Amino acid sequence: MSLPFPLPAPHRPAGSLAPFVWYSPTTSLEAQDLWNLACPAGLPLGDQGRFLLRAAGQSGARGAALVGAIPFDPLEAATLRVAPQPRWGLPRPPAPLTPSPLAAVRGLTSVPSGADYEALVARAVAALQTGLLDKVVLGRVLHLDLAGPLALAPLVAQLAGQNPAGYTFALELAPDRHLLGASPELLVSKRGPTLRLRPMAGTRPRLADPDADAAQAADLQASGKDLAEHALMVDAIRDTLAPLCRRLEVPSAPQVISAGTLWHLATPIVAELEDPACTVLDVVERLHPTPAVCGVPQGAAHDFIGTHEPGNRGLFAGAVGWCDAQGDGEWAVTIRCAEVTPQQVRLFAGAGVVAASDPASERAETAAKFRTMLGALGVQPGEELGAL
């Protein structure tokens, strides 16, 4: 394989978006230049990471990091790039004070439509009631047709400003195609031997009236349906981590946390890895896809999604993040996100379905989840654009 010489970063106009941007509660990372190095086919994710970091080091990029996105389907190829000169610790960009429409949106289409999504949830509920499945996460994609290209840097600033406790990211997939979003969900972070995770399942929309809003949070915390759905996920993650870890702390009950316009049930997990050679990408490979985006049992849920959801999720409901030369890093679940081209924005939202799910409520939940991105875009769905 021929390796690139370290080249100066290509010139980008002032104010344009860097090809990789990351703002988490603890880390910010920006890469002005990304290398797309070839990796032998068929390597497991962790080995791809080791190979690429070694190749970067051999090319002279000693402080390089890996950044990228992993698709929902673990059998599809990951997008992993070398950031030869990552810039750490930059301040978050100031968010524009009020979200203003960043581009004219000509039309909005949901695939499947809201009605078809309810029918899909009803079909899943029937399968869940037979006991074939315990939980399946069903998604839909919203297509926004644009009158002109979006200004991406202000959009990312808006997302970072509106979601200070979340994971705001932007990754250039091709010159005119970006994956970006503000995920509330930490799949896993690794610093030395310590892993931290904050899986989520269980949702209520937040409300403007403080009393009604507090009642939503209390309702979520007491909801047997949501607590059971959440417990399925935590049990699956505990089972995956246990063989890798010498210490594993899993709280017995979830917390209610605020994520922008939503309340979620979340369980903060801390663990200590047994094997010092294990990298964050090795752990991502074991964990993904968790029941926050797939279901329980994993294989049956994956099959149900593949058979019944129209279209392929691609990078939606995957994982996005970075890994440094020590194998440390942070990966978020790729939700509350969009793929953006100059002509179109595609947004993803999914909801966990269990035997007790109500199709109309799950549809409303996906509509509420779309609002993280729609709010940053300044887009108000309604009569003119069509309802969600």
Ligand SMILES: C=C(O[C@H]1C=CC=C(C(=O)O)[C@@H]1O)C(=O)O
């Ligand atoms: C799949 C999504 O959310 C996940 C994360 C938090 C709560 C979820 C839920 O309550 O269903 C989902 O599992 C999404 O935002 O598209």
